Amino acid sequence: MRIRVERGTEIDDENRFYPIFVSLEDRVCLVIGGGEVAQRKVAGLLRFGAVIRIVAKDLTCRLEERCDGTRVRWIGRDYEPGCLDAVDLVFAATSDVELNRRISADARARKLWCNMASDPEMGTFIVPSMVTRGALNLAVSTGGASPALAREIREKLEKEFGPEWGPYIRLMGYLRKVIQSMGLESSENQRLFRAIAALPILSWIQEGRRGEILRGLQDVCGPRLGIEGLNALLDELWKPFSSSSQPCATPPEPSAT
Ligand SMILES: C[C@@]1(CC(=O)O)C2=NC(=C\c3[nH]c(c(CCC(=O)O)c3CC(=O)O)Cc3[nH]c(c(CC(=O)O)c3CCC(=O)O)/C=C3\N/C(=C\2)[C@@H](CCC(=O)O)[C@]3(C)CC(=O)O)/[C@H]1CCC(=O)O
Numbered sequence: 001m002r003i004r005v006e007r008g009t010e011i012d013d014e015n016r017f018y019p020i021f022v023s024l025e026d027r028v029c030l031v032i033g034g035g036e037v038a039q040r041k042v043a044g045l046l047r048f049g050a051v052i053r054i055v056a057k058d059l060t061c062r063l064e065e066r067c068d069g070t071r072v073r074w075i076g077r078d079y080e081p082g083c084l085d086a087v088d089l090v091f092a093a094t095s096d097v098e099l100n101r102r103i104s105a106d107a108r109a110r111k112l113w114c115n116m117a118s119d120p121e122m123g124t125f126i127v128p129s130m131v132t133r134g135a136l137n138l139a140v141s142t143g144g145a146s147p148a149l150a151r152e153i154r155e156k157l158e159k160e161f162g163p164e165w166g167p168y169i170r171l172m173g174y175l176r177k178v179i180q181s182m183g184l185e186s187s188e189n190q191r192l193f194r195a196i197a198a199l200p201i202l203s204w205i206q207e208g209r210r211g212e213i214l215r216g217l218q219d220v221c222g223p224r225l226g227i228e229g230l231n232a233l234l235d236e237l238w239k240p241f242s243s244s245s246q247p248c249a250t251p252p253e254p255s256a257t
């Protein structure tokens, strides 16, 4: 740990990026540069509903294909500070390091968050490596120290947190809502949440033991748990598990009622 003390506050110089999860839906992201790095950033941003404006001398074929004139627009070849008007986030991703630095300074002057593909330390945010499983988002950053290592860790996490985590999180989110709507004391809610979290639901999903899930949840929650809603959700969650692309040790059991 490298600690610097500034105005009486200890700042960890080795770990200067505060991790947050932000919604980018309909936010305007300006990407300057149209190469491999810009292409990777644009692909990631689109998954989160961002609106993308690109300024670059040229674009990769794949980026050009992505330009639909609305969600993704190539607005010009030359950067000038006016490009930052009405923008929410900036990505300086050209191969011209001096230009990237100018963009970063312009963004800073306007208090805009700016990601720097070169000189990451001059930017105000970095993009982590990500594993997403439904609502679960595991984000890894080495603070820019080693992007290759971030990728390695991401690959390990992908193996540990398989696709079954998507339905698992969805089921847990559903149960939380149902239990919260029962009007119980908050201590009873907490007891139920903990008892449910202690059930081996993840293994039951992996092994395709749908009936076990229903029985286990009914044992914990009693008849208060509406079986119809739960069955409907399990029907939906079970769909991908009945295709051959997903791990499933035994065939899913028929609906228990
Ligand atoms: C996570 C990921 C997300 C994404 O880009 O979407 C990402 N880089 C990825 C891959 C990757 N990038 C590079 C390699 C080649 C191996 C290597 O050089 O190590 C590989 C590996 C590969 O592709 O195999 C080269 C590289 N990257 C940066 C520089 C500039 C510099 O360090 O100066 C250079 C050198 C350029 C040169 O050669 O000069 C800078 C950044 N890259 C970051 C993110 C941020 C810090 C993340 C962190 O905290 O660790 C940061 C600081 C800024 C930013 O871009 O936000 C994505 C992984 C996707 C995945 O999971 O597979």
Ligand SMILES: NC(=O)c1ccc[n+]([C@@H]2O[C@H](COP(=O)([O-])OP(=O)(O)OC[C@H]3O[C@@H](n4cnc5c(N)ncnc54)[C@H](O)[C@@H]3O)[C@@H](O)[C@H]2O)c1
Binding pocket: 032, 033, 034, 035, 036, 037, 038, 055, 056, 057, 058, 059, 060, 077, 078, 079, 093, 094, 095, 096, 097, 099, 116, 117, 118, 147
């Ligand atoms: N952050 C990362 O993950 C990461 C990974 C690899 C490389 N890099 C660094 O990111 C930068 C971009 O890498 P790349 O592989 O995408 O490069 P690239 O050569 O594939 O693309 C560069 C892009 O910048 C544009 N450009 C160059 N000068 C310009 C200017 N004056 N005005 C407008 N557009 C201009 C080009 O038209 C091109 O579209 C490099 O500095 C590289 O070292 C970062």
